[in-house]
Amino acid sequence: xxxxxxxxxxxxxxxxxxxxxxxxxxxSWDEGAFIGNGMIGAMVYxxxxxxxxxxxxxxxxxxxxxxxxxxxxxxxxxxxxxxHLELVGWLYQPLSIRVDLWNAELCAEITTTVGTVKxxxxxxxxxxxxxxxxETSEEEAGAQMQWYAFSEVDGVLKNADGKxxxxxxxxxxxxxxxxxxxxxxxxxxxxxxxxxTIWKEERNAKEPNRRILYLTIANGxxxxxxxxxxxxxxxxxxxxxxxxxxxxRSWWHDYYQQSFVSIPDTMLEGFxxxxxxxxxxxxxxxxxxxxxxxxxxxxxxWAGVWFNMNVQMSYSPVYTSNRLHIGESLVRAFRENxxxxxxxxxxxxxxxxxxxxxxxxYDLINPVGTEIGNLTWICHNLWRQYRYxxxxxxxxxxxxxxxxxxxxxxxxxxxxxxxxxxHLPPTVSPEYGSFLQMTVPDTHYDLALLQWGCETxxxxxxxxxxxxxxxxxxxxxxxxxxxxVPLPVDETGFMIGRDQPLEFGHRHFSHLMALFPLHLxxxxxxxxxxxxxxxxxxxxxxxxxxxxxxxxxxASTAAALGEGEEAHSYLKSxxxxxxxxxxxxxxxxxxxxxxxxxxxxxxxxxxSWGDTIRVFPAIPSEWAEAVFHDLRxxxxxxxxxxxxxxxxxxIRIKSLAGQPCRIQTGMIGDIGISGGEAAQLRQLANGVxxxxxxxxxEVILYAKIDNVTSAPGAEQxxxxxxxxxxxxxxxxxxxxYFGSRKPWRLYGLPIKx
Numbered sequence: 001x002x003x004x005x006x007x008x009x010x011x012x013x014x015x016x017x018x019x020x021x022x023x024x025x026x027x028s029w030d031e032g033a034f035i036g037n038g039m040i041g042a043m044v045y046x047x048x049x050x051x052x053x054x055x056x057x058x059x060x061x062x063x064x065x066x067x068x069x070x071x072x073x074x075x076x077x078x079x080x081x082x083x084h085l086e087l088v089g090w091l092y093q094p095l096s097i098r099v100d101l102w103n104a105e106l107c108a109e110i111t112t113t114v115g116t117v118k119x120x121x122x123x124x125x126x127x128x129x130x131x132x133x134x135e136t137s138e139e140e141a142g143a144q145m146q147w148y149a150f151s152e153v154d155g156v157l158k159n160a161d162g163k164x165x166x167x168x169x170x171x172x173x174x175x176x177x178x179x180x181x182x183x184x185x186x187x188x189x190x191x192x193x194x195x196x197t198i199w200k201e202e203r204n205a206k207e208p209n210r211r212i213l214y215l216t217i218a219n220g221x222x223x224x225x226x227x228x229x230x231x232x233x234x235x236x237x238x239x240x241x242x243x244x245x246x247x248x249r250s251w252w253h254d255y256y257q258q259s260f261v262s263i264p265d266t267m268l269e270g271f272x273x274x275x276x277x278x279x280x281x282x283x284x285x286x287x288x289x290x291x292x293x294x295x296x297x298x299x300x301x302w303a304g305v306w307f308n309m310n311v312q313m314s315y316s317p318v319y320t321s322n323r324l325h326i327g328e329s330l331v332r333a334f335r336e337n338x339x340x341x342x343x344x345x346x347x348x349x350x351x352x353x354x355x356x357x358x359x360x361x362y363d364l365i366n367p368v369g370t371e372i373g374n375l376t377w378i379c380h381n382l383w384r385q386y387r388y389x390x391x392x393x394x395x396x397x398x399x400x401x402x403x404x405x406x407x408x409x410x411x412x413x414x415x416x417x418x419x420x421x422x423h424l425p426p427t428v429s430p431e432y433g434s435f436l437q438m439t440v441p442d443t444h445y446d447l448a449l450l451q452w453g454c455e456t457x458x459x460x461x462x463x464x465x466x467x468x469x470x471x472x473x474x475x476x477x478x479x480x481x482x483x484x485v486p487l488p489v490d491e492t493g494f495m496i497g498r499d500q501p502l503e504f505g506h507r508h509f510s511h512l513m514a515l516f517p518l519h520l521x522x523x524x525x526x527x528x529x530x531x532x533x534x535x536x537x538x539x540x541x542x543x544x545x546x547x548x549x550x551x552x553x554x555a556s557t558a559a560a561l562g563e564g565e566e567a568h569s570y571l572k573s574x575x576x577x578x579x580x581x582x583x584x585x586x587x588x589x590x591x592x593x594x595x596x597x598x599x600x601x602x603x604x605x606x607x608s609w610g611d612t613i614r615v616f617p618a619i620p621s622e623w624a625e626a627v628f629h630d631l632r633x634x635x636x637x638x639x640x641x642x643x644x645x646x647x648x649x650x651i652r653i654k655s656l657a658g659q660p661c662r663i664q665t666g667m668i669g670d671i672g673i674s675g676g677e678a679a680q681l682r683q684l685a686n687g688v689x690x691x692x693x694x695x696x697x698e699v700i701l702y703a704k705i706d707n708v709t710s711a712p713g714a715e716q717x718x719x720x721x722x723x724x725x726x727x728x729x730x731x732x733x734x735x736x737y738f739g740s741r742k743p744w745r746l747y748g749l750p751i752k753x
Contacts, residue, residue, distance in 0.1 A: 005652060006725070009260060016101075019098050022096070022740040023096060025091050030579040031739070035122055037128070040128055042121070044057065044106060049156045054090050055157070057157065066078060067189040074363075076304050081148055081195075083145060085134070087112050088115065088142045090113045103248075118136075124236065131212060134213075141209055151187075163299055167588075173186075184230075187221065197215065200213070214233050214236050217229075258323055263605075267737050269728075271582055275594055275597070276598070279323065284325070286329070288333070292589065307377070310590065311592075319385065321632070331382065333364070337364040342354050344357055344365065356406075358430075372446065375406040376407065383403075390635065395460060403460070407454060420483070425441060427446050430445060443496060443510070444513060455520075457477050488500075493534040493535025505545030506539065507549065508550075516557045555571045556599060559617065564604055605631070613664065615648060615651050625728045638698075642723075647667075655694065655695055658693065661693050668687070669703060
């Protein structure tokens, strides 16, 4: 079309303002520099102990490396070892480390007590290879890169990381040998499992102070695994260095440009883009489920996959950010392990039901206890993957049969009460009263998930044309919705369950599921809104157990109510709980909370639950300017919008699937439309419009004021002016805020950026 959006984004410059930076050496996982390619990763930091001040650690990880425990249970993830840059002198201050987001590379300039070293490191975006490039001064020519199995890492360094007594660490037999010009490090775990690390260092006689190390990690220690890993290194090292680096960068450049967000809160904007970097560093379409650590395993009690919140929240930002390929790793896991899920339930239910435990390994096998809603919640993520893509094959082949089996387990457990209503037996509402092993009948968590499941199955069966074929079970779903006991409520708001009010601090939002993330209620009418606000206030009146994900879910809840100031306050509070490198940690490292905070930022800019797209639905007053481009919504629409001087200037909507489009613009007065001659615009009340868009068609909406457009309209377009997407100006003091801890930058001190 003639009004194509003009992209004024200088991507390298824009992302550079949010690079993670260190001028003081990081000395822990909490502030390390992280790199990864969705399977292999490294957390990079140093050590303060005088015996190890010359070491820069690359704490390595490969997501799929697990080990069987002698006593049974699911196989947890285990550490795989470290690569150490052992310098001649001590690492000294000052130094400079930067994670270059645009190129997904770590760059460092290190001054030691005897010389200097330049380091560039990245995990190749396509090849399973970590590359470390060194340039040393003459005094540091003796610096060495050494690999250590986890069991060989010096106790001084392990002490710095701490030890979690709940974490299983297998006994490992470690051997080394050479193969061609490569070194092979084997770890054979007892009683089962193993890991192979292979590396090769290259030097050029013309550049004696420059060298490159290529390293790969493979799951398993068999000879065939070793051969495959050697082929990976051989392929990487055989290519021109410049060409190979460019192929790495190209993937990331394409990835970032799938959507764009810029807001006037520079710290939150930087945090958002680091989460986009973190997502693609943690998994890929063909990668593993995002677990609690991603490829940066550290001492933890949670060396597995958790489904009572963690996985669901970790994937929450992929949908609106138009990065559905990241969500494919979750889809793939459930496709491949579909047949494992019935076995998690008691035998009596396996014929027609499936379940998902609180935690397990990547095979999704572990018995389901009294926390029974986790599979239905995962189906909500898969539903979002479907709704944002409109991939009918996903709905038919995976989501519908999986959700059907998940809901069927609930139906087996329903009992008729004296009131004639259908009730659920005592179950766990995630994270509430865990130390008491508390179960509660008719939990909000399970009732909300069951309601959502039945409604979604009815809708899905219609989409798939199964009304007649599935008539009997459709009748059961409808009857369940009609007779299901209402969500328990008291004077404080939504309760945990029947006869169980919220009596003490509760970090989880399991008693608010009906609003977020399921959106069964909208808060559009006064009674609903009052109930939600009452619940939110009571929840936060108890400070006993507020954690990171408490604030992110509260931010998304407030955003769903259109409360931008409150949502912003929750997010700003959350910024005090994360680590300097934007990671998050409780008893161990966990991935979900920062990623869920990215979704909360998206929820302030764009929402599409229900049947309506909402543009800038929860913007705080101080965000007079904001812009996003190619964010995705339910119904498979790409939406771009610009907010200027406190008002929406224009909105671009592109239909990818030809679905009905209902959009709340937030614009005041008459709304103009440009482009899409066949598109029909029907303006309703409160700035809501209905648009008839064919697949591939796009239009721009803009506010008319006394027949004068508040943004470039048809008159300007006729003169070949275009609609512009460009970043909001940044606060220079808050650029490069993350990496090392820099709280003084919040207060405008004269720091050179």
